[in-house]
Amino acid sequence: MKTLKKYGPFYLLMLPVAIYFILFSYYPLVKGLQTSFQDYKLMGARPYVGFANYETVGHDPTFWNAFWNTLIIGGGIWIGGFFAPLIVALSLNEVLHRPFKKAAQLILYVPHLLSWVVIGGVCIFLLSPDTGFVNLLLGKLLGLKPINFLAEDSWARGIMIGSAVWKDMGYNCILFLAGIVAINPSLYEAARMDGATRWQQLLYVTLPQLANTMKVILLLNTLGILRIFDQIFVMRNPAIAGKVDVLMMYTFQKGIMEIRIGPAAAASFYVVLLTLLLTVAVRKMTRFDEV
């Protein structure tokens, strides 16, 4: 009775949060799982159909196309989103002119702050064939004919990967820089005493010492692979849809546009399953748990 009096108010404070999570996290998850086994109609009876929805999706070539698009685009972003910010962070670390370093960090971070509508919209304009800045510049410098970057199959995925890596570079770069700053300075001193050059210090001190930061970033970015949606939603167009439509786009189209809720829910659970698989794979690959 005394504990209840003492702690009662705390449980009361926690109540809204608990209700929120049950209603908007746990219940949708369970409901989604249930729906994936149903012939779900917005009204009327919703009979259970076993694994039929999973089979429908599994036999849908559009799904597999979206699956490969996700792996290629997501994989590209995963790799590029690791190396690009790492290189930029190492390069920034070599800059001793503090105002320049600060300004660079400040500017590189801005695209991460902006939405995909803004970034994607600006990309579409910059890359447009007739009045786009990029094509005008290429024409002037190299005399190239305008390229319709966002309508050609061979460019579409590269543009998606490139713009995503470019957008989040500043963010991941800050994480790497934080890791570099945390390295014990006496390691560099010792290396210098032994006559290590600048390049050797980078190779034998900085990089090995960053191993943990690298693992964390790789793991965090893994979760993003299957969640790509906003970018594609903004930058896709019918000409390249077959090359860039990812799994989330497939779910969205099945569920919201075609109102085929059952198969959409089944597709969602393939995504959940894949997320788990990928996470485990990356944990194993980076030996995350052995730190």
Added chain:
Amino acid sequence: MGIDRYDRMGWKNKTFDALNYAFLLLLMLTMIVPFVNVVSLAFSSGLASMRPEMILFPKPFSTEGFRIVWQSLDLWRPFMNSAVVTVCGTAAHVLLSSLAGYVLIQPHLPGRKPMVSFLLLTMMIPQDAIMIPLYLVNKDLHLLDKLGSLVLSGMVSGFSILLMRNFFASVPYEMSESAQIDGAGTMRIFITMYMRLAKTGLATVALFEFVSRWNMLTAPVLLINDPAKTTLQVALKSMIVDTSSTSSSFLITTNVRMAGVLITMIPLLAVYPFVQRYFMKGIFLGANKE
């Protein structure tokens, strides 16, 4: 680490430094040039903005684009919707996260461990993967086409709760114990002590939430159909991307679109200095999950 980190005299080092600066400068230009291009286009006249030229300076200077996008295309309406959703959503998010964070720092609270697990598990559920059932839940609650659904979406998160808990944990618990002995109630201690001492935490969570809410796209696309309730991101998307589907009788010129882009960016650029200040603290405390 001082200036004497390397011997910077050799020609090799000098070349390296030069290349390094050039690389970073080039990278920065890929961000500065598009921005300058967008700004100049937005402040150009309609005709000038449609010409195939690399425009890095508005000529002739005109605010016509802003006038058209704000008044003729009614961008003020989605702007206000976004503002309402962002402000209400952020306020609710900060309040709920800090309340829950406050509960979690009570050292002897029975059932604290399961509560933490309950929260951590929500962070494992990929929100986007459950977008179809989330749509159904909102439909069942009659929230579709209501701005309330956007405030509710992501109204609290495990991440923010843990962040607030970690900020509160830096306030010595003895202080709240002695306040209790002096007869202060639970809420009073929370407001007068924790909310005041963990201002940095409140600011961090508020800024993160502000940015992600202003940029929110999936939720409004999913839950809002009524054009009067649409948010700025969705309105901008249809203005920029879905050119063919715009029903307006006149052609939307580039300066108008770029004015829309700038208007969408302004609130974020306004809070950017603060984001810079709180960003690092947020990442590190957020990473610490017990």
